[in-house]
Amino acid sequence: MHAADNKAILKLTETVFFDLIITGAKTTGREDVDLLRKIRRFRPHVRFIHSDGPKYSRDVVKAMRERAFSYFSKPFSAASLAEIVHIATLEPTWDEASNLSLPRRNGLTSLPVAI
Numbered sequence: 001m002h003a004a005d006n007k008a009i010l011k012l013t014e015t016v017f018f019d020l021i022i023t024g025a026k027t028t029g030r031e032d033v034d035l036l037r038k039i040r041r042f043r044p045h046v047r048f049i050h051s052d053g054p055k056y057s058r059d060v061v062k063a064m065r066e067r068a069f070s071y072f073s074k075p076f077s078a079a080s081l082a083e084i085v086h087i088a089t090l091e092p093t094w095d096e097a098s099n100l101s102l103p104r105r106n107g108l109t110s111l112p113v114a115i
Contacts, residue, residue, distance in 0.1 A: 001018075005026065005027065006031050006032065006034075009021060009035065010035060010038055010039065013039050013043055017043070018043075018046055019046065019047060019088075019089075020047045020048075020049065020069075020085065020089075021039070021046055021047070021048050021049070022051065022081075022085075023035070023048075023049070023050055023051045024051055025051060025074070027051075028059070029050070029057050029058075029059025029060065029063070030059055032050050032051070032059065033059055033062045033063050036048050036050070036066045036067075036068060037066055040066065040067070047069040047088045047091075048063070048067075048068045048069055049068065049069055049071065049084060049085075049088065050063040050068045050070070050071040051071070051073075051074075060073075069088055069091075070084050070087075070088070072084060
């Protein structure tokens with residue numbers, strides 16, 4: 001599923017459960033970290049992959065502190081993005097890893113991407 005921007009993705013996540021959210025090139029790192037914080041309030045288990053500009057930024061560190069699943073920087077290949085998504089389908093969420101007794105669904109249900 002595609003969302004036009006972070007505001008649209010936030011609205012979607014209030015009513016629809018997503019296993020994975022990948023941010024796009026049209027948002028800033030600061031906006032993505034803010035989005036992640038807001039989503040974590042009501043969807044603590046969502047996997048979040050943060051997209052950053054060509055330079056490593058402080059926002060990557062902030063996103064990882066907010067328990068983003070991963071991040072990637074430009075330029076990146078479709079193969080590297082596919083690999084990170086594949087890993088996200090296999091790995092437990094941040095809190096499942098510390099409590100392996102939690103039930104885990106196999107695979108992702110859908111992939112919204114904010115662009």
